[in-house]
Amino acid sequence: MIAAIGLVLGIVAGLFLEPTVPTWLQPYLPIAVVAALDAVFGGLRALLDGIFDDRVFVVSFIANVLVAALIVYLGDQLGVGTQLSTGVVVVLGIRIFSNAAAIRRQLFRA
Amino acid sequence: MSDDTPAPAAPPPAKTAQRTSWQQLRSALRPGASKGHLLPALLCALLGFAVVVQVRSTQDAGLDGLRQTDLVRILDDVTERSDRLSTEARDLEDTRARVTGGTDGTRAALEEARERSRVLGILAGTLPAVGPGIELTISDPEGNVGSDVLLDTLQELRDAGAEAVEISSLDGPAVRVVASTSFVDPAEGVEEGQPSRVVVDGTELTSPYRFRVIGDSRTLAAALDIPGGVLDVLAQSEAQGVVDPSDEVTIASLRAAPSPRYARPATDAPD
DSSP states (O other): OHHHHHHHHHHHHHHHHOOOOOGGGTTHHHHHHHHHHHHHHHHHHHHHHTOOOHHHHHHHHHHHHHHHHHHHHHHHHHTOHHHHHHHHHHHHHHHHHHHHHHHHHHHHOO | OOOOOOOOSSOOOHHHHHHHHHHHHHHHHSSOOOGGGHHHHHHHHHHHHHHHHHHHHHHTOOSTTSOHHHHHHHHHHHHHHHHHHHHHHHHHHHHHHHHHHHHHHHHHHHHHHHHHHHHHHHHHTOSOEEEEEEEEEEEOTTSOOOHHHHHHHHHHHHHTTOOEEEEEETTSOEEEEOTTOOEEOOTTOOOTTSOOEEEETTEEEESSEEEEEESOHHHHHHHHHSTTSHHHHHHHTTOEEEEEEEEEEEEOOOOOOOOOSSOOOOTTOOO
């Protein structure tokens, strides 16, 4: 519950503050967002499985974001930033889909 | 990437499992904050914030968020597009030059046609005319001046280069003289000792007559004044002709343009 409230609060804050993304963050933010989404879906799945642990969630969230950012940074340094970003998004997208499928099976048995 | 979602243990019976997951969801949504949920809530808030920020920055995406390769690709696109557009612009400019050139030609032709119509209008008597010329007044108290004298006078004036001619009674009706103008003696004749009358193009004029003539005034005056010329003839007829050169003779009387019933321009007439 409190997490959902936090999500809404964050969205509202983003809408009202209208911040601009600092330049150094611009390549990493999209990937970080996708990675965090992956962590959130994983946490939701764990919640439905009854094995949710907030410590694991926090660690996985932060680790996801950091690793995604690291991969993008590394890709940029190696000159394959675009391709690597695409790869990360594809992998994370697959994971989000599989998590969403697990959640769907848990809730609807379908 | 870390895997925070270990596969669920041996699945419990379906019904139970379903109820359990819904119960889990409900209990999770129940308002009741435990201290351990604070950090995930914070992270979720961060996620929401980041999502909104990213969406916004994508919506008003400038070029500053793009990678070098993307920028190069965009630059290529833009260059190609600019080439295409400049080619198109060149084509359009050519077309415009052609069209305006044509318009100029048309305009010149139209202007020339208007000019010709003005000149012809003066010759045909459909337009008023003004210019230097003379006024010739013929007073004929004895009634000796007939249509033949007036016609001679007109021919003399034409020979002298008259461009527009009007004949009128003094303070009477005026007739524009054109190529087809006729001079006819009145049918009932003129009585002796009365001022003469003449019918010009169906309009009866009485002496004294006045010619308004546009042309070179000196030539016109000289043409009338030659020995045996118009003024001599008038003097022999006991009539009097007075030539009055003027810098500005105005001929205001008009004649309706005749519209030919049978004749029409030949299509291959030379321009």
